Structures are given as structure tokens and as C-alpha cells.
Amino acid sequence: MTQQVQFTKAVGNANEINELLRRYGVKFGIYKNGVFNEQFFPFDPIPRVITAEDFKSMERGLAQRVNALNEFLFDIYHDKKIVRDGVIPEDFIYISKGYLAECEGITPKNNVYSHISGIDLVQAKDGEWYILEDNLRIPSGASYPLIARDLTRIAAPQAFEENSIIDNRGYAELLKSTMEYVNCGGERAILTPGRYNAAYFEHSYLAELTGSVLVQNDELFVEDNILYHHTYSGGKTRIGVLYRRISDEYLDPLTFLPDSLIGIPNLMEAYRSGNVAIINAPGNGVADDKGIYYFVPKMIKYYLGEEPILKNAPTYLPFYEEDMKYVMAHLDTLVIKDVAEAGGYGVVFGSDLTKEKLEEFRKTIIAEPRRFIAQEVIDFLDLPIIEGDETVMRKADLRAFVLSGEKTKVWASGLTRFSRNPDSFVVNSSQGGGFKDTWVLSR
Amino acid sequence: MKRVNFFYSTKLTFDDYVHDHTFSLRIIPPETNTQHILSCSLNITPYIPTKQTVDAFGNNVTAGYMRDDHRFLDFEIKGSAEVEHLNYRTDYMPCYLYQSPYTKPDDALKAFHDSVKENCTGTAADKARYLCNILAETVKYEKGFTDTTTTAQQAFALKKGVCQDFSHILISLLRMEGIAARYIAGLAFCDGETHSWVEYWTGDRWEGIDPANNCAVNDDYIVISQGRDFRDCAIDRGVMFGKYTKQLQLVRSELT
Numbered sequence: 035m036t037q038q039v040q041f042t043k044a045v046g047n048a049n050e051i052n053e054l055l056r057r058y059g060v061k062f063g064i065y066k067n068g069v070f071n072e073q074f075f076p077f078d079p080i081p082r083v084i085t086a087e088d089f090k091s092m093e094r095g096l097a098q099r100v101n102a103l104n105e106f107l108f109d110i111y112h113d114k115k116i117v118r119d120g121v122i123p124e125d126f127i128y129i130s131k132g133y134l135a136e137c138e139g140i141t142p143k144n145n146v147y148s149h150i151s152g153i154d155l156v157q158a159k160d161g162e163w164y165i166l167e168d169n170l171r172i173p174s175g176a177s178y179p180l181i182a183r184d185l186t187r188i189a190a191p192q193a194f195e196e197n198s199i200i201d202n203r204g205y206a207e208l209l210k211s212t213m214e215y216v217n218c219g220g221e222r223a224i225l226t227p228g229r230y231n232a233a234y235f236e237h238s239y240l241a242e243l244t245g246s247v248l249v250q251n252d253e254l255f256v257e258d259n260i261l262y263h264h265t266y267s268g269g270k271t272r273i274g275v276l277y278r279r280i281s282d283e284y285l286d287p288l289t290f291l292p293d294s295l296i297g298i299p300n301l302m303e304a305y306r307s308g309n310v311a312i313i314n315a316p317g318n319g320v321a322d323d324k325g326i327y328y329f330v331p332k333m334i335k336y337y338l339g340e341e342p343i344l345k346n347a348p349t350y351l352p353f354y355e356e357d358m359k360y361v362m363a364h365l366d367t368l369v370i371k372d373v374a375e376a377g378g379y380g381v382v383f384g385s386d387l388t389k390e391k392l393e394e395f396r397k398t399i400i401a402e403p404r405r406f407i408a409q410e411v412i413d414f415l416d417l418p419i420i421e422g423d424e425t426v427m428r429k430a431d432l433r434a435f436v437l438s439g440e441k442t443k444v445w446a447s448g449l450t451r452f453s454r455n456p457d458s459f460v461v462n463s464s465q466g467g468g469f470k471d472t473w474v475l476s477r
Numbered sequence: 478m479k480r481v482n483f484f485y486s487t488k489l490t491f492d493d494y495v496h497d498h499t500f501s502l503r504i505i506p507p508e509t510n511t512q513h514i515l516s517c518s519l520n521i522t523p524y525i526p527t528k529q530t531v532d533a534f535g536n537n538v539t540a541g542y543m544r545d546d547h548r549f550l551d552f553e554i555k556g557s558a559e560v561e562h563l564n565y566r567t568d569y570m571p572c573y574l575y576q577s578p579y580t581k582p583d584d585a586l587k588a589f590h591d592s593v594k595e596n597c598t599g600t601a602a603d604k605a606r607y608l609c610n611i612l613a614e615t616v617k618y619e620k621g622f623t624d625t626t627t628t629a630q631q632a633f634a635l636k637k638g639v640c641q642d643f644s645h646i647l648i649s650l651l652r653m654e655g656i657a658a659r660y661i662a663g664l665a666f667c668d669g670e671t672h673s674w675v676e677y678w679t680g681d682r683w684e685g686i687d688p689a690n691n692c693a694v695n696d697d698y699i700v701i702s703q704g705r706d707f708r709d710c711a712i713d714r715g716v717m718f719g720k721y722t723k724q725l726q727l728v729r730s731e732l733t
Contacts, residue, residue, distance in 0.1 A: 114571070117571075124571060127571075128571055128572055128574070128575045129575060133572075135533055135534075135570065135572040135705065135709075136532070136533050136709075137533065138533035138534075138570065138572075139533055140533070255497065255499065255542060255544075256499060256540070256542060257542040257544075258526060258528055258542075259528040259530065259540055287714075287716055288499065288500070288501045288714045288715070288716065289501075292708075292714065299499035299500075299501075299715075299716040300499050300501055300540045300542070303501065303528065303530055303538060303540040306530050306532070307528070307530055
């Protein structure tokens with residue numbers, strides 16, 4: 035009943051909020067057939083509401099998961115105990131594209147690898163939350179609920195007076211303290227590849243919120259293994275922590291891809307010397323590999339000696355003979371994911387395939403079992419969205435943001451993404467979906 | 478045990494002035510079980526302050542940055558060392574078991590491996606020697622057909638190459654055999670320029686083999702750097718800005 039009231043209050047202002055978002059330039063970029071387009075990310079005014087009780091257990095589960103993932107990353111780039119103890123087969127680590135041998139032995143400041151983790155969850159019809167995937171390579175999206183909340187406050191102030199919604203504006207302070215915790219002495223900087231990047235809006239917005247300088251690579255240089263920013267007056271200022279949105283392999287042309295034009299030469303030397311923190315740490319891709327996802331509950335037990343609070347979606351690894359048998363027998367009902375792909379690409383629902391395609395796919399899996407994971411399709415809860423004058427039900431997920439500073443904290447908000455297509459389970463923004471605000475109630 | 482003097486120099490000359498030149502050199506031989514560095518001096522002209530680190534593979538890295546305009550950059554090392562290859566190194570890393578960008582085999586190289594694997598038996602050392610012999614019969618040492626960007630599969634298709642190419646192909650074959658192998662860049666008596674060879678893991682130590690000369694590695698070899706393939710070992714890597722940056726590189730090395 036109370037929810038219904040909130041909905042209608044906010045609904046009346048849907049167009050107004052979308053108009054404001056447009057005016058503020060809240061967009062995301064997308065490459066389609068080699069052409070860059072900026073798209074408006076449609077906002078739906080009906081919030082996802084998470085009760086205080088639900089959030090409490092989710093919060094514990096997410097912090098637990100991210101703590102284990104951070105321990106795992108430290109272990110993989112140092113002693114590799116989890117491999118030696120036979121919990122994860124060696125192949126899964128070293129064949130992963132996200133594993134970077136160049137990062138062996140490097141210890142980031144305060145042992146934090148994943149400073150900002152985006153954990154994607156879905157809620158099943160029975161109310162249970164399932165982890166869909168971990169994003170540990172600087173996940174994007176936090177700025178959308180932030181700015182949408184700001185605008186909703188303007189458009190529908192009553193909704194916030196009548197409901198006990200936790201203020202999500204604390205994200206700026208949370209992010210700032212996460213950056214400060216690993217600051218190696220110097221300014222905070224946010225590195226963007228420029229305005230033709232999918233998340234350029236977010237980079238500039240977060241820089242403003244956290245009081246960081248927004249920089250591009252040609253303004254930075256490494257001298258005496260210290261990262262500096264050329265100032266307009268011709269001088270230089272030291273950078274102590276770099277939030278970057280550039281993939282690892284483009285980060286430093288003298289360590290990784292030699293032809294990268296968007297990197298900073300010798301950044302890795304400054305990083306290795308402990309003179310600058312890189313957020314998130316290079317090499318994190320080994321932990322959010324879809325193949326490694328299967329092992330995260332085992333990691334929680336291994337490193338923390340705890341039972342996982344949040345469940346993985348039931349997952350099978352064709353790499354294991356027993357799982358391969360199951361996958362072959364149930365291919366038409368499972369969702370198959372290519373471990374090397376991201377952003378909703380490389381996701382195939384067995385039920386969508388014709389008989390021939392299914393057989394073809396079967397052969398691909400048998401030929402390259404390490405390349406795929408298979409999951410049961412979770413019948414997840416539909417959320418109401420406004421379409422024209424109607425309210426319709428659509429699939430939605432939640433990206434929760436977990437920040438690891440002195441303590442691991444879960445932001446009491448998040449990005450709820452929904453699918454516009456009534457038959458689709460894929461909610462990624464790059465696949466044409468929209469987003470909602472996520473309200474966490476304080477009681 | 479052998480006492481050797483080493484010398485290596487590179488002269489980079491640019492067509493026009495360059496600036497904001499960042500470089501990293503892997504040029505200072507590491508102190509290891511098999512080589513004790515008695516002396517080593519590094520000279521860079523023009524003078525540029527540098528910093529030293531050790532990378533993930535155990536290489537000495539010298540990093541520098543020159544903001545002002547310049548038209549050349551020279552660096553040289555000079556020193557002496559005691560080499561005892563029978564002391565063996567044991568610094569294993571699991572990544573050496575997996576193919577890397579330069580060693581990744583294509584269908585032709587995989588088919589070649591399939592055709593020889595039946596006779597490739599015995600210990601890791603037996604297999605390495607066998608593969609090295611086969612390689613010497615299959616690929617011809619010839620300069621001018623490959624360069625530093627040539628991969629194992631490209632060199633194998635040409636059936637021609639230099640030490641770098643022989644190393645990459647042998648590493649690719651060893652890894653297909655399930656033997657961990659790494660790329661070594663260094664200096665050797667048998668070569669006027671920098672040399673490259675391979676180390677394979679016997680189960681408890683590294684053993685050197687020189688595929689370009691089809692022989693075992695002895696005290697006549699000095700290691701400068703090591704890694705999964707050439708990319709981890711490049712003696713100099715740099716990024717600079719300028720109008721025309723055609724560069725001329727002159728390399729001279731000596732082991733006495």
C-alpha cells in the first residue's frame with residue numbers, strides 16, 4: 035500500500051525528471067558497427083524499494099563476498115595458496131585473460147585490490163537474492179542513481195518526506211574516503227579516455243563530487259617513478275591516487291600493449307614502487323572472470339572460514355566432466371555465458387536456439403569447455419515500469435556498489451537496470467535498457 | 478666457472494627533436510645463482526636521472542623521463558661477472574607453462590607438434606633436445622626475414638628466422654608438450670649482437686638450451702632479462718613525442 039503511494043507520487047513527474055536528465059546530459063556512449071553514439075539512458079520513476087531488513091543481510095553478504103575476492107587477488111599475485119591447496123584448478127587462473135603475470139608480487143597500498151566493486155544481483159520470485167556476476171574492474175553506473183535521486187528530490191519532494199529513505203548522497207564521501215585510504219601522497223585524480231567513452235558523463239560527475247582532478251593521459255607523466263600532472267602554469271603536481279577508466283592492457287605502453295595511445299608510460303613502475311595507488315588495481319580481471327565466479331563461494335569458505343551469505347545462481351562448469359554431462363543433457367533450458375565477453379554480449383539462452391544452432395553450440399562447448407559457464411535461468415522478480423500510460427512488468431537486476439577502504443561498506447542505494455523488451459532477461463545499458471532509482475528504507 | 482666481461486650499447490638517433498620521452502630499459506644483468514655480477518655500470522647520454530625497480534619476472538628495470546627536446550639517446554652497460562651455469566636457477570612461475578602472445582601456435586604449428594610428438598619422449602631434457610634438433614632441421618637461420626614483432630607462428634610459416642624466432646618456436650613447442658619454458662635475452666660468445674635462448678623447467682630447476690645454435694647453454698652465456706616471450710624482455714622500450722620520429726638504432730655488444 036505505502037509503495038503504491040510512493041509510485042504514484044513519483045510517476046506524476048516522470049516526464050519532468052527525464053527532461054531534466056536530458057538537460058543535464060546524463061548519457062552513456064555506445065559503439066554500434068564502429069560508430070559512436072551517445073544515448074539517453076531512460077529513467078523510470080518507480081523506484082525499486084529494498085526493506086531495511088532485506089538490506090541488512092544483503093549488506094553482510096556483499097561485504098563478505100568482496101572481502102573474500104580481495105583476499106583471493108592478494109593470494110593469486112603472491113603465494114597462490116588456493117591453487118596449491120587444490121581449491122581452484124591452476125588452468126582457471128592462468129588461462130584467464132584477466133590474469134596479468136606483470137602484476138606478480140606487487141602489493142597495492144593496504145592490500146586493497148578491488149576498491150570499488152559492482153556486484154550484480156537479481157531477486158527471485160521467492161524473495162531470495164542471487165549473485166549474477168562480480169565486476170571488479172571499476173564498474174560504472176553509480177552516478178545514474180545519484181543524479182536521478184537529486185532530480186527526483188526536486189520533482190517530488192513529498193516522496194522523501196513521507197518515506198524513510200536512506201539518503202544516497204553519501205556516495206561522494208564514501209568514494210572520497212576510499213580513495214584517501216590508499217592515497218600514496220598527492221592529489222586525487224580521475225583518468226578518463228575522453229568524451230568518446232561510454233562512461234564519460236560519470237567520470238566528470240564523480241570528479242566534481244569527490245573534488246578530484248579530471249585528467250586525460252597526455253596531462254600526466256612519470257618522473258623518478260612518481261606520477262605527475264602538468265599544471266596549466268607549467269609546473270607539476272604529484273598524484274597519489276588514480277581512479278582510472280582505462281582497461282589494464284592499455285594502462286602503460288611500456289608494460290602492456292606497446293601501441294596504446296591512451297596509457298601513461300611507466301605508470302606501472304610508479305605503481306610497483308608504491309608511489310601511486312591505481313583504483314581498481316590492475317590484474318583484477320582474474321577474479322571477476324565468469325569462470326572464476328563458480329569458485330567464489332569456495333573462496334569465502336577458504337579465506338574467511340565462513341558460509342556464504344548470498345547465493346550464486348546455480349552454475350555448471352563444462353570443464354568438469356560431471357557438469358559437462360548435465361549441461362549436455364539440459365542445454366535447451368540453461369543460459370550459457372562466454373567467459374571472455376562482457377556487457378551482456380556472449381550470453382545465449384538455450385531455449386532461444388533452433389535445433390541446428392543448439393547442436394552447433396553443443397560442439398563449440400565440447401571443443402572449448404573452459405570458455406563457457408552454464409547457469410540455471412532464475413525466474414526473477416519482475417518490477418513495474420511505466421510505458422506510456424500503462425504500468426507494465428519487466429525483468430530487472432541490481433548493481434550494488436561495495437567500497438573497500440578501511441572497512442568494506444555497501445552503498446545504501448544502487449543501480450537498478452531493467453529490460454525494455456518484455457521477453458528479455460538482458461538488462462545491460464549497452465543493450466538498450468533503462469534504469470530506476472533504488473531506495474533502501476531505513477526502517 | 479668462467480669470468481667474463483660484458484659490454485652492450487644502444488644509440489638512438491632521431492630525425493628531428495623529440496620531447497617527453499619516457500623509457501624503460503631491461504639492460505642490467507640480474508644477480509642470480511648462475512651469475513655473480515662483479516661490476517656493472519650504466520651510462521646514459523644525455524644525462525637523465527633514472528630509477529631502478531625489479532619487475533614480476535625478476536628483471537632489473539631502469540626507468541627514466543626526459544622532458545626537454547633531444548635528438549639522441551645513448552645507453553651502455555659495461556661490467557664483469559662470474560658465470561657458473563651448473564648452479565641452476567629455481568625461480569619458477571606458473572605462467573611459463575601457458576602460451577603467450579608471441580608463442581601462441583596456429584594450426585600449422587599445432588599440426589607440426591602433432592607430427593613430432595610421437596618421437597618426443599623421455600625427460601624434459603630429452604624432449605627439449607629432441608625438439609631443438611627437429612627445429613634445426615626445419616627452420617633455417619637467416620637474417621632479414623623477421624623482426625622484433627614476428628611471432629612463432631609467422632616465423633614457422635617462413636621456415637626462416639633468427640635467434641628470437643627460434644626461441645619463440647621452441648617455447649611454443651615445449652609448452653604444447655606441457656613443459657614450462659621461458660625466453661631469455663642476453664649476451665653470448667657466439668654472437669655479435671644480443672642473443673636469445675630458452676630455459677625449460679625440468680621439474681626442480683631451469684636448464685638452458687640455445688635453439689639458434691642447437692646446443693646446450695654453458696658458461697659462455699650471460700642473462701640480461703627473462704620472461705614469457707620477447708615482450709617481457711625487450712632491452713629498451715620508449716614513448717616520445719615529436720614531428721618526425723624516425724629512429725635509427727645502433728647496437729653493439731661484446732662478451733670477452
